[in-house]
Amino acid sequence: MAVRNGRILRIGSYSSIQDMVGYGTKELDLKGKIVVPGFIDSHVHLIFGGLQMMRVELHGINSKDEFVKRIKEAVRNAKQGSWILGGGWNDDLWGGELPLASWIDDITPYNPVFLSRMDGHMSLANSVALKLGGITKSSVDPNGGTIMKTTSGEPTGLLIDSAMERILPLIPEVSVEERREALRKASNHALMRGVTTVVDVGRYFPGTSVKDSWEDFSDVYQWADLSGKMTIRVCLFFPLETWSRLRDLINNVGQSLSQWIYLGGVKAFADGSLGSRSALFYEPYVDEPHNYGLQVGDYESLHNLTLASDRVGLQVAIHAIGDRANDLILDMYESVISKNGVRDRRFRIEHAQHLAPGTPARFGKLGIVASVQPEHLLADAESVNKKLGIDRAQRSYLFQSLLGSNVELAFGSDWPVVDINPLGGIRTAMKRIPPAWDIAWVPSESVSLNDSLKAYTLSAARACFLDSDLGSLSPGKLADFVVLSIYSWDDFVAEGSASIDATYVGGVQAYP
Numbered sequence: 052m053a054v055r056n057g058r059i060l061r062i063g064s065y066s067s068i069q070d071m072v073g074y075g076t077k078e079l080d081l082k083g084k085i086v087v088p089g090f091i092d093s094h095v096h097l098i099f100g101g102l103q104m105m106r107v108e109l110h111g112i113n114s115k116d117e118f119v120k121r122i123k124e125a126v127r128n129a130k131q132g133s134w135i136l137g138g139g140w141n142d143d144l145w146g147g148e149l150p151l152a153s154w155i156d157d158i159t160p161y162n163p164v165f166l167s168r169m170d171g172h173m174s175l176a177n178s179v180a181l182k183l184g185g186i187t188k189s190s191v192d193p194n195g196g197t198i199m200k201t202t203s204g205e206p207t208g209l210l211i212d213s214a215m216e217r218i219l220p221l222i223p224e225v226s227v228e229e230r231r232e233a234l235r236k237a238s239n240h241a242l243m244r245g246v247t248t249v250v251d252v253g254r255y256f257p258g259t260s261v262k263d264s265w266e267d268f269s270d271v272y273q274w275a276d277l278s279g280k281m282t283i284r285v286c287l288f289f290p291l292e293t294w295s296r297l298r299d300l301i302n303n304v305g306q307s308l309s310q311w312i313y314l315g316g317v318k319a320f321a322d323g324s325l326g327s328r329s330a331l332f333y334e335p336y337v338d339e340p341h342n343y344g345l346q347v348g349d350y351e352s353l354h355n356l357t358l359a360s361d362r363v364g365l366q367v368a369i370h371a372i373g374d375r376a377n378d379l380i381l382d383m384y385e386s387v388i389s390k391n392g393v394r395d396r397r398f399r400i401e402h403a404q405h406l407a408p409g410t411p412a413r414f415g416k417l418g419i420v421a422s423v424q425p426e427h428l429l430a431d432a433e434s435v436n437k438k439l440g441i442d443r444a445q446r447s448y449l450f451q452s453l454l455g456s457n458v459e460l461a462f463g464s465d466w467p468v469v470d471i472n473p474l475g476g477i478r479t480a481m482k483r484i485p486p487a488w489d490i491a492w493v494p495s496e497s498v499s500l501n502d503s504l505k506a507y508t509l510s511a512a513r514a515c516f517l518d519s520d521l522g523s524l525s526p527g528k529l530a531d532f533v534v535l536s537i538y539s540w541d542d543f544v545a546e547g548s549a550s551i552d553a554t555y556v557g558g559v560q561a562y563p
Contacts, residue, residue, distance in 0.1 A: 052086070054530040057310070057557035061526055083538050084552065087504065088524050089247025089531030090473040091511035093422045093463035094401055096171075097241075097251040097285065098267050100467035101233025102225060104240070107137025109166060110467075113144040115154065122155045122164065131161045134222055138167030138174070139467065141326065143434040149199075152177045152208025165218055169430070169468050171256045173211050173327035176218050181206055184217040193217075195257060195347040197329070212323045212347055215258030227270045234271050238282045242562040244471045245533040245551040248284040250422075250463065250515055252318050252368070252401070257347050261290035272312055281311035282561055284531070286515045288368055291319035291353070294360040301365075310529070310557070315515050316366030318401070319356070320347040322376035325404065325431060325438060330373035333407065337440045344373050354383050361391050361398075366516065368399035368422065374407040374446065381413050388417065397459070399514065402427075405439070405447050415456030420514045422461045423450065425480040425503075426469045432485035432492045450480055451496045460498075461514035462506040474535075477503040478547035500544055530558035 053060040053068045061068050072078070107125045112118050118140060125135050142149050155164060156178045163180035167173070176184070188204045196213030200206055210218065225233075241249060253264035268287060275281045289297050294317045306314050323329025323345050328336050331344035357367050371377045377400060384398045399420040404427070414421055428448045435444040453460055462480065464471045480503045483491040491497060498506075512522025520529050534553040543549045554562040 052524060054558035057530055059524060059526050059528055059530050062524060081534055085535040085537055087533050087535065088508040088522060089533055089556065090245045090507045091248045091521065092241065092246045092471055092473065093250045093461035093511045093514055094424065095249045095251055095464060095466045095471065096254060097237045097249055098230055098233045098271060099254045101237030102229065103138060103467045104236050107135060107166065108139060109137055110139035110169065112140060115145060118150060119154055123158050126159055126162055129162055133162060135159065135162050135164040139169050140166060141169045141430060143326065143430065147434060149209060150175050152181065165222060168327060170324035170326045171468065172324040172329055173209060174215055176208050176210060180218055181208060183221050186217055195345055211327050211329050212257035212345055219258055230267060230271045231274065234275060241283050241471050242554045243551065245473055245554050246283065246471055247531040247554060247556050248286065248521055250286045250288065250315060252288045255290050255318065257320050261293050264289050265293065276309050276311050283556065284311050286313045286315040286517060288315045288318040291317040291356050291360065294356060294365055297365060298363045313517060316368060317360050318368045319353060321369055321371040321380050322347055322373050324372055328438065330405065331376040332373040333375045334443065336438050338437055350379065354386065357383060358387050358390060361387050361396060366397055368401050370401045372402045372404040374405050377403055377406055377410055381417060381419065384419060385417055397514065397516065406449050411449055411452040411456045411458065414453060414458045420459045420461055421453050422463060422514060424463055424465045424469065425476040426464060426472065428483065428492065429479060429485050430469065445493055449496050450498045454498060454502055459510050459514055460506045461511040473507045474549055477507065482547065500540060531556050
């Protein structure tokens with residue numbers, strides 16, 4: 052492979068490119084190791100993930116005692132009155148018991164605490180934070196959210212989706228310096244995993260302010276771009292309700308600000324998450340028979356905003372996890388297509404996690420991109436039967452069904468929900484064997500190595516209109532590539548073991 056000025060000139064045998072060698076040419080002999088296009092993570096919260104790296108880390112904790120211990124350590128190092136922030140906890144890892152404010156109230160009498168669940172759709176506040184937010188026994192649930200309470204009506208400390216709006220505005224804004232450092236940390240982490248491009252959907256969750264994504268764009272991304280500090284490429288999505296601001300920006304500067312920053316489109320939410328029992332289903336949760344999940348936001352408003360965004364040519368991506376939420380968004384997309392006419396719009400559904408019979412075929416018929424996260428199934432496998440029942444659980448993570456319906460499948464992580472790790476995602480998509488399991492979960496939905504690689508490269512690039520520059524090692528495309536530790540895919544297919552030896556962005560080594 053011959054590279055010059057950041058792009059691929061020619062691909063072929065060593066002898067076929069020797070005529071391009073000249074004074075100053077650097078030759079790299081990889082001794083037969085496998086080289087793949089730079090991986091594209093199709094769904095991350097990049098700056099949010101970088102910030103989480105600097106806060107209380109609760110990923111992987113599997114007991115109440117360890118949960119409490121981590122908070123106690125954080126309080127020891129915090130000033131009285133300052134907020135204790137962090138996240139990543141997963142109640143399924145310790146048997147499903149949801150954490151309570153009472154777990155940590157005794158050790159946090161002078162500090163407000165706010166800790167997000169791994170999926171970002173539920174958070175735990177201690178009693179100090181609840182008091183600051185005015186959340187009491189008489190507080191009512193907001194639209195699209197839930198204030199969880201005991202049988203006697205007292206708030207437990209858990210807030211779901213839009214209910215988090217009672218607390219989030221009270222948390223001091225993160226400084227520009229912290230957010231810039233978060234970008235640096237997050238970018239280095241991505242490069243270490245072979246990721247050269249991410250689709251960043253921002254610090255935007257139900258209950259959070261739409262201004263965060265725009266402030267990160269101006270304070271962090273534009274600053275890093277102008278000062279030569281960008282090290283990975285980003286495709287940015289902004290809150291759907293700010294579509295006109297994005298349209299104006301693109302009209303002024305174009306969609307590509309530079310080789311590093313691409314203005315992708317707009318994003319919204321249809322429902323919550325399975326782990327927080329707020330994903331929207333046709334049937335109730337088995338262990339909560341009166342709960343069908345939450346519809347986040349008003350359908351008519353979502354439809355009108357999507358119609359307007361699409362009319363001016365913006366790409367639209369909507370979060371949908373439950374089967375009913377996915378069908379609602381497909382219905383809406385179909386309506387918008389009929390009103391605005393046929394064109395290459397590449398509407399996206401983020402997650403597409405649990406689908407009703409016949410839904411994968413609708414994705415294919417309408418040309419909807421399925422932006423999915425293979426490693427989420429590892430976290431869900433242990434608890435999904437309890438939440439949905441055995442039969443409904445089988446309709447989860449239908450990767451092969453989507454591919455069989457000619458759907459563009461784009462893989463990602465949703466970092467920091469799970470770690471950025473394309474090689475792990477490829478292994479999971481192929482094998483679908485959760486931790487401590489000996490057999491695959493719904494093995495008929497396993498996908499091939501080739502399809503998994505494509506979902507992290509060329510299909511991921513197509514899913515965000517970047518396939519003319521990224522996604523394959525082809526002449527004319529940007530020279531983003533990854534050197535793996537293996538010499539053959541056979542060992543990876545058998546054992547699933549490989550690591551990243553080096554990551555190159557624009558032909559320049561970016562890791563290690």
